[in-house]
Amino acid sequence: MNNSRTGAITFARLPEIPVGELMAHMSDPRLARHMPLLTFTWDEARIADFVAAKEASWQRDGLGHWAFLQDGRYVGWGGFQKEGDEWDFGLVLRPDCFGAGPAITRQALAFARSDPRIPYVTFLLPPSRTRFRAFTSLGATFVGEIDYQGSRFLKYRLLAAV
Template sequence: MGIQLKHDITFTRLTEIDPTEIIHHMSDPRVAEHMPLLTFEWDERATANFVTAKEACWHRDGLGHWAILDNGQYVGWGGFQKEGDEWDYGLVLKPSAFGLGSRVSRKAIEFAKADDRIPFITFLLPPSRKNLGALKRLGATFVTEITYDGSTFLKYRLDTA
Protein backbone atom coordinates (compact mmCIF):
# COMPACT_ATOMS: atom_id res chain seq x y z
CA MET A 1 0.00 0.00 0.00
CA GLY A 2 1.46 3.35 -1.06
CA ILE A 3 1.51 6.60 0.83
CA GLN A 4 -1.25 9.02 -0.12
CA LEU A 5 0.24 12.48 -0.63
CA LYS A 6 -2.64 14.43 -2.16
CA HIS A 7 -5.92 15.01 -0.36
CA ASP A 8 -8.97 15.96 -2.36
CA ILE A 9 -11.46 17.10 0.28
CA THR A 10 -15.07 17.30 -0.87
CA PHE A 11 -18.41 17.71 0.87
CA THR A 12 -21.60 15.78 0.17
CA ARG A 13 -24.84 15.11 2.00
CA LEU A 14 -24.92 12.53 4.79
CA THR A 15 -27.70 10.72 2.92
CA GLU A 16 -25.07 9.70 0.35
CA ILE A 17 -23.09 7.69 2.93
CA ASP A 18 -23.72 4.03 3.79
CA PRO A 19 -25.14 4.14 7.35
CA THR A 20 -22.77 1.36 8.44
CA GLU A 21 -19.85 3.73 7.72
CA ILE A 22 -21.35 6.30 10.11
CA ILE A 23 -22.10 3.64 12.74
CA HIS A 24 -18.53 2.37 12.62
CA HIS A 25 -17.15 5.94 12.76
CA MET A 26 -19.30 7.10 15.66
CA SER A 27 -18.82 3.88 17.65
CA ASP A 28 -15.05 4.34 17.86
CA PRO A 29 -14.10 5.24 21.46
CA ARG A 30 -11.43 7.65 20.17
CA VAL A 31 -14.22 9.71 18.59
CA ALA A 32 -16.33 9.71 21.76
CA GLU A 33 -13.37 10.89 23.86
CA HIS A 34 -14.07 14.55 23.06
CA MET A 35 -17.85 14.31 22.62
CA PRO A 36 -19.53 14.64 26.02
CA LEU A 37 -23.00 14.52 24.43
CA LEU A 38 -22.27 11.12 22.87
CA THR A 39 -23.91 9.04 25.58
CA PHE A 40 -25.76 6.44 23.52
CA GLU A 41 -24.93 3.51 21.30
CA TRP A 42 -24.73 4.24 17.59
CA ASP A 43 -26.86 1.71 15.80
CA GLU A 44 -29.10 1.76 12.73
CA ARG A 45 -31.85 3.69 14.52
CA ALA A 46 -29.50 6.28 16.04
CA THR A 47 -27.85 6.79 12.66
CA ALA A 48 -31.17 7.17 10.86
CA ASN A 49 -32.31 9.71 13.48
CA PHE A 50 -29.01 11.58 13.18
CA VAL A 51 -29.16 11.81 9.38
CA THR A 52 -32.85 12.83 9.52
CA ALA A 53 -32.06 15.59 12.04
CA LYS A 54 -29.17 16.89 9.94
CA GLU A 55 -31.32 16.84 6.78
CA ALA A 56 -34.01 18.80 8.66
CA CYS A 57 -31.42 21.56 9.19
CA TRP A 58 -30.80 21.67 5.44
CA HIS A 59 -34.53 21.99 4.78
CA ARG A 60 -35.05 24.60 7.51
CA ASP A 61 -31.91 26.73 7.02
CA GLY A 62 -30.60 25.86 3.56
CA LEU A 63 -27.35 24.67 5.12
CA GLY A 64 -26.25 21.95 7.51
CA HIS A 65 -23.68 19.28 8.16
CA TRP A 66 -21.98 17.48 5.31
CA ALA A 67 -20.36 14.13 4.95
CA ILE A 68 -16.67 14.79 4.35
CA LEU A 69 -14.82 12.82 1.72
CA ASP A 70 -11.09 12.55 1.10
CA ASN A 71 -10.39 11.28 -2.40
CA GLY A 72 -13.98 10.00 -2.49
CA GLN A 73 -13.76 8.08 0.79
CA TYR A 74 -15.87 8.99 3.84
CA VAL A 75 -13.64 10.43 6.59
CA GLY A 76 -16.21 12.14 8.83
CA TRP A 77 -18.93 14.72 9.03
CA GLY A 78 -19.15 18.38 9.88
CA GLY A 79 -20.30 21.77 8.75
CA PHE A 80 -22.61 24.49 9.92
CA GLN A 81 -25.73 24.30 12.03
CA LYS A 82 -27.81 27.29 12.96
CA GLU A 83 -28.12 27.73 16.73
CA GLY A 84 -30.44 30.68 17.32
CA ASP A 85 -28.93 33.53 15.30
CA GLU A 86 -25.47 31.95 15.14
CA TRP A 87 -23.91 29.46 12.76
CA ASP A 88 -22.02 26.86 14.78
CA TYR A 89 -19.28 24.86 13.06
CA GLY A 90 -18.66 21.29 14.07
CA LEU A 91 -16.29 18.63 12.80
CA VAL A 92 -16.13 14.93 13.70
CA LEU A 93 -13.47 12.99 11.83
CA LYS A 94 -12.64 9.30 11.84
CA PRO A 95 -9.46 8.61 13.85
CA SER A 96 -7.61 7.74 10.63
CA ALA A 97 -8.39 11.28 9.41
CA PHE A 98 -7.69 13.28 12.58
CA GLY A 99 -4.78 14.98 10.81
CA LEU A 100 -7.13 16.46 8.20
CA GLY A 101 -8.96 18.74 10.65
CA SER A 102 -7.21 21.96 9.70
CA ARG A 103 -7.47 21.27 5.97
CA VAL A 104 -11.20 20.44 6.19
CA SER A 105 -11.88 23.43 8.46
CA ARG A 106 -10.09 25.86 6.13
CA LYS A 107 -12.24 24.65 3.23
CA ALA A 108 -15.44 24.99 5.30
CA ILE A 109 -14.43 28.46 6.52
CA GLU A 110 -13.80 29.57 2.94
CA PHE A 111 -17.33 28.40 2.18
CA ALA A 112 -18.64 30.47 5.13
CA LYS A 113 -16.73 33.56 4.04
CA ALA A 114 -18.38 33.35 0.61
CA ASP A 115 -21.88 32.98 2.12
CA ASP A 116 -23.56 36.26 3.06
CA ARG A 117 -25.75 34.47 5.62
CA ILE A 118 -22.73 33.74 7.82
CA PRO A 119 -21.17 36.93 9.29
CA PHE A 120 -19.37 34.84 11.91
CA ILE A 121 -18.92 31.23 13.00
CA THR A 122 -19.03 29.86 16.52
CA PHE A 123 -17.20 26.77 17.75
CA LEU A 124 -18.18 24.81 20.86
CA LEU A 125 -15.36 22.66 22.18
CA PRO A 126 -15.30 20.49 25.29
CA PRO A 127 -12.72 21.49 27.91
CA SER A 128 -10.99 18.15 27.24
CA ARG A 129 -9.70 19.67 23.99
CA LYS A 130 -6.35 21.09 25.05
CA ASN A 131 -4.70 21.67 21.65
CA LEU A 132 -6.43 24.82 20.43
CA GLY A 133 -3.53 26.28 18.45
CA ALA A 134 -5.13 25.63 15.05
CA LEU A 135 -8.32 27.37 16.12
CA LYS A 136 -6.37 30.40 17.29
CA ARG A 137 -4.30 30.43 14.07
CA LEU A 138 -7.56 30.63 12.13
CA GLY A 139 -8.29 33.83 14.06
CA ALA A 140 -10.99 32.52 16.40
CA THR A 141 -11.24 34.19 19.79
CA PHE A 142 -12.54 32.79 23.06
CA VAL A 143 -15.98 34.12 24.00
CA THR A 144 -17.14 32.29 27.14
CA GLU A 145 -17.87 28.96 28.77
CA ILE A 146 -21.41 27.73 28.20
CA THR A 147 -23.50 24.78 29.31
CA TYR A 148 -25.25 22.88 26.53
CA ASP A 149 -27.42 19.84 27.31
CA GLY A 150 -25.79 19.62 30.74
CA SER A 151 -22.18 19.67 29.50
CA THR A 152 -19.67 22.51 29.61
CA PHE A 153 -18.17 23.82 26.38
CA LEU A 154 -15.68 26.52 25.46
CA LYS A 155 -17.23 28.90 22.96
CA TYR A 156 -15.06 30.55 20.30
CA ARG A 157 -16.00 32.95 17.53
CA LEU A 158 -14.49 33.66 14.11
CA ASP A 159 -15.65 36.65 12.07
CA THR A 160 -16.02 35.78 8.39
CA ALA A 161 -16.59 39.27 6.96
Protein backbone atom coordinates in the same frame (compact mmCIF):
# COMPACT_ATOMS: atom_id res chain seq x y z
CA MET B 1 -0.43 3.97 4.96
CA ASN B 2 -3.14 6.62 4.80
CA ASN B 3 -1.77 10.13 4.59
CA SER B 4 -4.67 12.13 5.99
CA ARG B 5 -2.99 15.45 5.19
CA THR B 6 -3.16 15.11 1.41
CA GLY B 7 -5.82 14.32 -1.13
CA ALA B 8 -8.76 16.13 -2.63
CA ILE B 9 -11.45 17.04 -0.11
CA THR B 10 -15.05 16.99 -1.30
CA PHE B 11 -18.31 17.57 0.54
CA ALA B 12 -21.28 15.21 0.14
CA ARG B 13 -24.56 14.81 1.97
CA LEU B 14 -24.82 12.35 4.85
CA PRO B 15 -27.50 10.15 3.20
CA GLU B 16 -24.87 9.26 0.57
CA ILE B 17 -22.75 7.46 3.18
CA PRO B 18 -23.58 3.82 3.98
CA VAL B 19 -25.24 3.37 7.38
CA GLY B 20 -22.61 0.82 8.42
CA GLU B 21 -19.80 3.26 7.73
CA LEU B 22 -21.45 6.00 9.80
CA MET B 23 -22.17 3.54 12.59
CA ALA B 24 -18.57 2.29 12.68
CA HIS B 25 -17.30 5.87 12.78
CA MET B 26 -19.63 7.06 15.52
CA SER B 27 -19.14 3.88 17.58
CA ASP B 28 -15.36 4.32 17.75
CA PRO B 29 -14.63 4.68 21.49
CA ARG B 30 -11.91 7.27 20.77
CA LEU B 31 -14.64 9.73 19.71
CA ALA B 32 -16.60 9.57 22.95
CA ARG B 33 -13.65 11.05 24.85
CA HIS B 34 -14.15 14.38 23.05
CA MET B 35 -17.91 14.27 22.57
CA PRO B 36 -19.63 14.88 25.92
CA LEU B 37 -23.09 14.63 24.32
CA LEU B 38 -22.37 11.11 23.07
CA THR B 39 -23.95 9.18 25.93
CA PHE B 40 -25.66 6.37 24.02
CA THR B 41 -24.91 3.41 21.79
CA TRP B 42 -25.26 3.82 18.04
CA ASP B 43 -27.47 1.45 16.07
CA GLU B 44 -29.22 1.67 12.69
CA ALA B 45 -32.21 3.53 14.14
CA ARG B 46 -29.95 6.13 15.80
CA ILE B 47 -28.03 6.60 12.57
CA ALA B 48 -31.29 7.08 10.65
CA ASP B 49 -32.48 9.65 13.23
CA PHE B 50 -29.10 11.40 13.15
CA VAL B 51 -29.06 11.67 9.35
CA ALA B 52 -32.70 12.81 9.31
CA ALA B 53 -31.97 15.54 11.89
CA LYS B 54 -28.96 16.77 9.92
CA GLU B 55 -30.97 16.80 6.69
CA ALA B 56 -33.77 18.70 8.46
CA SER B 57 -31.27 21.50 9.11
CA TRP B 58 -30.75 21.83 5.36
CA GLN B 59 -34.52 22.10 4.86
CA ARG B 60 -35.05 24.53 7.74
CA ASP B 61 -31.93 26.72 7.47
CA GLY B 62 -30.64 26.16 3.94
CA LEU B 63 -27.35 24.93 5.38
CA GLY B 64 -26.27 22.04 7.55
CA HIS B 65 -23.82 19.19 7.90
CA TRP B 66 -21.91 17.38 5.18
CA ALA B 67 -20.06 14.13 4.89
CA PHE B 68 -16.41 14.81 4.11
CA LEU B 69 -14.61 12.70 1.55
CA GLN B 70 -10.90 12.62 0.84
CA ASP B 71 -10.11 11.15 -2.56
CA GLY B 72 -13.64 9.69 -2.46
CA ARG B 73 -13.16 7.99 0.95
CA TYR B 74 -15.41 8.96 3.88
CA VAL B 75 -13.30 10.67 6.57
CA GLY B 76 -15.98 12.24 8.76
CA TRP B 77 -18.83 14.70 8.96
CA GLY B 78 -19.48 18.23 10.08
CA GLY B 79 -20.59 21.61 8.97
CA PHE B 80 -22.74 24.48 10.11
CA GLN B 81 -25.61 24.35 12.54
CA LYS B 82 -27.78 27.32 13.38
CA GLU B 83 -27.79 27.98 17.12
CA GLY B 84 -30.13 30.93 17.71
CA ASP B 85 -28.66 33.73 15.59
CA GLU B 86 -25.24 32.09 15.35
CA TRP B 87 -23.75 29.56 12.96
CA ASP B 88 -21.72 26.97 14.81
CA PHE B 89 -19.16 24.87 12.95
CA GLY B 90 -18.50 21.32 14.08
CA LEU B 91 -16.18 18.65 12.76
CA VAL B 92 -16.18 14.95 13.68
CA LEU B 93 -13.45 13.02 11.89
CA ARG B 94 -12.53 9.37 11.98
CA PRO B 95 -9.55 9.07 14.34
CA ASP B 96 -7.27 7.87 11.55
CA CYS B 97 -8.16 11.02 9.59
CA PHE B 98 -7.65 13.75 12.21
CA GLY B 99 -4.87 15.22 10.06
CA ALA B 100 -7.46 16.21 7.43
CA GLY B 101 -9.11 18.62 9.89
CA PRO B 102 -7.25 21.80 8.93
CA ALA B 103 -7.90 21.37 5.19
CA ILE B 104 -11.58 20.61 5.74
CA THR B 105 -11.96 23.54 8.14
CA ARG B 106 -10.30 25.95 5.70
CA GLN B 107 -12.60 24.79 2.90
CA ALA B 108 -15.71 25.07 5.09
CA LEU B 109 -14.69 28.53 6.32
CA ALA B 110 -14.18 29.66 2.71
CA PHE B 111 -17.78 28.58 2.13
CA ALA B 112 -18.91 30.57 5.20
CA ARG B 113 -17.08 33.67 4.01
CA SER B 114 -18.96 33.53 0.71
CA ASP B 115 -22.35 33.25 2.44
CA PRO B 116 -23.83 36.65 3.43
CA ARG B 117 -25.96 35.01 6.15
CA ILE B 118 -22.83 34.17 8.16
CA PRO B 119 -21.15 37.22 9.75
CA TYR B 120 -19.17 34.99 12.10
CA VAL B 121 -18.76 31.33 12.98
CA THR B 122 -18.66 29.83 16.45
CA PHE B 123 -16.89 26.70 17.61
CA LEU B 124 -17.97 24.74 20.70
CA LEU B 125 -15.02 22.70 21.89
CA PRO B 126 -15.06 20.10 24.65
CA PRO B 127 -12.92 20.86 27.71
CA SER B 128 -11.05 17.60 26.99
CA ARG B 129 -9.42 19.34 24.05
CA THR B 130 -6.06 20.71 25.11
CA ARG B 131 -4.80 22.33 21.91
CA PHE B 132 -6.35 25.52 20.59
CA ARG B 133 -3.59 26.96 18.43
CA ALA B 134 -5.36 25.90 15.22
CA PHE B 135 -8.35 28.05 16.19
CA THR B 136 -6.40 31.05 17.38
CA SER B 137 -4.15 30.95 14.29
CA LEU B 138 -7.33 31.25 12.21
CA GLY B 139 -8.18 34.40 14.17
CA ALA B 140 -10.79 32.85 16.47
CA THR B 141 -11.15 34.43 19.88
CA PHE B 142 -12.19 32.75 23.11
CA VAL B 143 -15.69 33.84 24.16
CA GLY B 144 -16.03 31.82 27.36
CA GLU B 145 -17.38 28.62 28.83
CA ILE B 146 -20.99 27.73 28.11
CA ASP B 147 -23.45 25.02 29.01
CA TYR B 148 -24.90 23.27 25.95
CA GLN B 149 -27.47 20.54 26.51
CA GLY B 150 -26.15 19.95 30.02
CA SER B 151 -22.46 19.75 29.09
CA ARG B 152 -19.70 22.32 29.40
CA PHE B 153 -18.00 23.61 26.25
CA LEU B 154 -15.40 26.22 25.41
CA LYS B 155 -16.78 28.71 22.91
CA TYR B 156 -14.69 30.46 20.26
CA ARG B 157 -15.81 32.97 17.62
CA LEU B 158 -14.31 33.76 14.22
CA LEU B 159 -15.44 36.65 12.06
CA ALA B 160 -16.34 35.27 8.64
CA ALA B 161 -15.11 38.42 6.91
CA VAL B 162 -11.53 37.93 8.16
